[in-house]
Amino acid sequence: MSRQGVAPGAGEPVLQLEGVEVRFPSPHGSFAVVDRLSLSVTRGEILGVVGESGCGKSMLARSIVGLVPPPGRTVGGAILFDGVDLVRLSPDERRRIRGDAIAVVPQEPMTSLNPTLRIGDQLTEVLRAHRPEMSRSQRRARALEVMEQVGIQFAGQRLAQYPHELSGGIRQRVMIAMALICGAVKLLIADEPTTALDVTIQAQILELFVRLQSEEQMTVILITHDLAVVAQTAHRVAVMYAGCIVELAPVLDLFDAPLHPYTRGLLETLPRRGASASKSHLATIAGAVPDLARPPAGCRFFNRCPHALAGICDAALPALEPVADERWVRCHRWRELPAVAAAAVGAAS
Numbered sequence: 001m002s003r004q005g006v007a008p009g010a011g012e013p014v015l016q017l018e019g020v021e022v023r024f025p026s027p028h029g030s031f032a033v034v035d036r037l038s039l040s041v042t043r044g045e046i047l048g049v050v051g052e053s054g055c056g057k058s059m060l061a062r063s064i065v066g067l068v069p070p071p072g073r074t075v076g077g078a079i080l081f082d083g084v085d086l087v088r089l090s091p092d093e094r095r096r097i098r099g100d101a102i103a104v105v106p107q108e109p110m111t112s113l114n115p116t117l118r119i120g121d122q123l124t125e126v127l128r129a130h131r132p133e134m135s136r137s138q139r140r141a142r143a144l145e146v147m148e149q150v151g152i153q154f155a156g157q158r159l160a161q162y163p164h165e166l167s168g169g170i171r172q173r174v175m176i177a178m179a180l181i182c183g184a185v186k187l188l189i190a191d192e193p194t195t196a197l198d199v200t201i202q203a204q205i206l207e208l209f210v211r212l213q214s215e216e217q218m219t220v221i222l223i224t225h226d227l228a229v230v231a232q233t234a235h236r237v238a239v240m241y242a243g244c245i246v247e248l249a250p251v252l253d254l255f256d257a258p259l260h261p262y263t264r265g266l267l268e269t270l271p272r273r274g275a276s277a278s279k280s281h282l283a284t285i286a287g288a289v290p291d292l293a294r295p296p297a298g299c300r301f302f303n304r305c306p307h308a309l310a311g312i313c314d315a316a317l318p319a320l321e322p323v324a325d326e327r328w329v330r331c332h333r334w335r336e337l338p339a340v341a342a343a344a345v346g347a348a349s
């Protein structure tokens, strides 16, 4: 399932974020959890968005679909979907697009599925809302079709079951079926879709995303804290830290030559081939994501970065700079860092 780092149809943007800002109020004034973020996602691309929890990934997803929880709000920028600015649409217009052309797959299906309703009723409810012209039998036929598409066996039987009667993997497939049921999805946003699943089922669900992207030419934004997940599925990766993108690169480039110290830190937390489970379990990035209500003046990774230089790194927030084709990084010292790393290895040997 490894990706080549090139999205089919690359170049034709489906989604363009321009200076998107999500803010929450606080006693000291409002603060940004997504800070003037710009990004373009192309047709048929799987974009991985990675970072620790609290870095703004899920809030970015919620901003795209218009579901930032109050009192938070998307206060600035544009979210262009097929050229239409979603930020300027009415709540009703956004609701019509959400669940139809843009769909979301959540992290934990149990909290998104209604435990008191049969699976069939929950699937057909989406069609009732978005395809009122369909008859009852057409809705049922479409539910069966989409369940088979996402690999749910005994689909007829499943329609009559309740969520608690299904395994975690099948519940997640039901959520994906629900996202696809209208048959018009252009952009699928999956927020930690495999976190609650065991490794084998996780691999099957990721396989499914890759198949859907390739069969349907769907654009997928895959949000995860786990770089191993994007390694298997994404064409391109945006690494987020403290509300900002700190590195953006094709997946192979990111894994071969990460430029930002935070990306390197995340890669070091991945279990090494051959390492025992207990050793790989110990790898973490020391320190914590800064309090976004009082962000540092300079680089937001300053207090955790092994290469931080006082007077340079803490003087101003670095800009997200283009460094090569399709590669961007937000670090004052990215040009020197390979040399810094080599010198450290030399001194230690």
Ligand code: SF4
Pocket (backbone or CB within 6 Å): 260, 261, 262, 299, 300, 301, 302, 305, 306, 307, 308, 309, 313, 318, 330, 331, 332, 333, 334
């Ligand atoms: S700007 Fe400085 S502190 Fe921030 S990531 Fe780069 S080297 Fe580290």
